[in-house]
Amino acid sequence: MPFEWTPNKLTLLRVAVGFAAVGLFGRGAWxxxxxxxxxxxxMALDALDGHIARKKKxxxxxxxxxxxLGDRMIENVYFTYFAVAGMVSLWLPILFFARGAATDFLRGLAIKAGHSGWGANAMVQTWWGRALVASRWSRALYAAMKCLCFCYLGLELALTRGPVxxxxxxxxxxxxxxRSGAQLLTxxxxxFCLVRGLPVGLEGWRYFARSVRQSRGAKQAAEAP
Known part of the structure; x- marks a missing residue:
């Protein structure tokens, strides 16, 4: 059976390429x-996997x-490396990790309640929420900002830092x-990461509240004589 590049395989490849890139940072200018x-x-593979998924249905x-998951891994490994290297605040990877964990938790509750990540049955129902979370311009802008951020920090590392x-x-x-440019960009x-997470947090809260009510109801029913 001939090998075929599927969106999932491209996602795994882009994660591997991202980890390889981080593994090269700090080993010399070249x-x-x-x-x-x-x-x-x-980052180009990130755009390609989505394009293939849509085009080939x-x-x-x-x-x-x-x-x-690939997005989370790439974000965290890059920002963690640059934080350890002293180029960005340690709070930056902490912020990305916390935001990702919170939104993924709420998405999980929404999926448990029968909602999907996209389409008419998506957990985010408001027009502005969908524009921020799922629209192509928002996803493209966020990916471009991350790419620019990682490349800027990488170039700064290669061109101006260390004995080589x-x-x-x-x-x-x-x-x-x-340095100021790096801080501004990061x-x-x-x-923008936090802004994109707002709709998930605001609209996903009701699933958390529902889950808490159901847990309390089940506990009270179990304790009833």
Whole structure:
């Protein structure tokens, strides 16, 4: 049987490419540049798997969950590395992890209640919520911001940091501008991440409240004489 690239296989490939990129960071200027190139490739694969899923009508609930898992893994491994390297605040990967865990938890409750991740039966029902969470422009903008963020930090690492930096002797003012740009870009990406999570949090809360009520009702029924 001939090998065929499916959306799920592309998702797994982009995660592997992303991890390979992070593994190259910090190993020298040229490996850092190669890591930046692999980062771009990983983000391109993120767009490609969705395109193939839509074009070939291969979208499935499992594929959607795998895509979300891939996003979480890529976000966390990149931001964790740059936090450990001292290039971003440690609170940044913590924020992404907490936001991802919370939204995935609420999505799980919604799926348990019979809702899906997309379509007419999606848990997010408001027009503005769907625009922020599921629209192509929102997903594309978020992916572009993450790609730009990771590449910027990777280039900063290759060009200006460490004894093997490709560009040395830069003025303090220039280095300050470069650092400020990194902070602005990373926190702008984090802010948009939080904004995209708001609809899931606001509309998913009712599933959490329903789950709590059901648990209390079951407990009271079990304790009743």
């Amino acid at each position: 490996p850092n540049l190669l890591a930046v190139a692999l980062t771009v490739a990983s 291969m979208a499935t609930p499992v594929g959607a969950q795998l895509d979300i 930096a490709l560009v040395s002797g830069l003025a303090v003012d220039i280095l300050t501008i470069i 926190w702008a990406t984090a802010a």
